Amino acid sequence: MVTKVAVLGPAGFGGSYVVNELLNRGSYDVVGISRNPGKIGKHDRYTPHALDITNATIAELIEAFKSVDVVINAFNPPYGPNVYKTFVETVRRIVIAAKHSNLQYFLTIGGTSSLYLRDPATSYETAADSRPFWLAYRRATADSEAATYHMEERIGFGSPMSRSMRAYRSARQSLLSNPGSLTAANRKVIDETEKMVTEGPDPIPDIPIAARATYMFFEGNTTFPWSFVSPPAKYIPGPRTAKYEVHIDRVPLAPESERTKGSENEFDGRLLGISVADLAVAIVDEVEKREKIGKHWSAVAELPGEHERHASYARLS
Known part of the structure; x- marks a missing residue:
């Protein structure tokens, strides 16, 4: 049975690899939703659906979702002075549309910023x-x-x-x-x-802060089946190994013994990562297994070739 999956932001950094992973598995038809969904290329099982997500109404989003089984939200707004408002308000409309659509599953890609640094039962620090x-x-x-x-x-x-x-x-x-x-x-x-x-007054850019804010639309929400995927700190272009480790709620960190020698910063040298290709594997695996419904999670993998340049965006052949 073929599952129909819509990907919001199909030509972007994360979305393009998710689209490729879905199509390469052979059991998915993919609908790409964005202003220019044909930018990623053409494929027999890929259908572009042109829609300006940042300005789309809830009704337009519901219409875009009505014929699909699963939605993967890889939306990422362009940088600009109003990026926080754009990000949060757009995801708000997407979530409302997802709740009012007959979806089997909704997965959204957030950011490291929302992951907890310590046990969330005893610390609120992200x-x-x-x-x-x-x-x-x-x-x-x-x-x-x-x-x-x-x-x-x-x-x-x-x-x-x-x-x-x-x-x-x-x-x-x-x-x-x-x-x-x-x-x-x-x-x-x-x-x-x-x-x-x-020491600066505004050390963290608006996009990570906005991504963290959008998690509040999901946490504790039982009205629809969702999963919130937060890439680890080092989320970079790189090869597909299909081997990864899942972490729930927490920032993935190497042991304290891996801290950079001589550094007083407890996180130096301990940040783990994953290639964009391997996170796409983890996301599509979750579409198939549905083990993390209602969960906030991340995944890490080996990063060979981290000091080499790689193609940042996937393209369909």
Whole structure:
């Protein structure tokens, strides 16, 4: 029996790999819903459904969902001054539409920011509440060519934010390769970048905060079958291994013994990750097994080639 799955954001970073994983398994028909769903390419079992998700009404979303069994929400708004409002309000409408549609399952891809750093029964602190965690995240991103290149591609090559990320990576590379010969210019880049995280008034961008806020639409909600997938801190382009480990509610971390030697930051060197291809495997596995209905979860895998550039977006052949 063929399952019909709609993917919101089918040509984006996460959505494109989910579409490919679904189609490659051979038992799914896929509907891609976005402003330009044909951007990913053509396939006999892929149907593009053009809809501007950020401006779609609830009625339009219900109409888009009416002929499908499962919806996977990989929506990610473009960067801009109103990105928080756009993200939260769009997901609100998507959730209402999902609740009023005859869906078998609704899966949404959130972000690391909503995962708890410790046992949620005793601590409410999430990744987005912790400056030390965010500093470790910034360092880990800068130390990975795959992660840095993906962020440059997503933000826009040559933009001020993209240039600052590349400068920080270059300075970090110099620090790690030969700490004793770090130039004053590179030390300044590192100090200024990290001071914004440790002492600045707004250390975490709006998109992670918005993604965390959307989890509130799901937590404790029993009115429809949902699953909230939060990628781990290191979510980067990379190979498909189809081997992963699931974590519920918590930020996946390596043992304390893996902490970067000499660092006072409890998260340095401990952030785990997964390739976008392997998270797509985990998501489609969940569509099939339905073991995590009503759960907030993440998945991690080995990241070979983390310092290499990989194609960030999948395309249909």
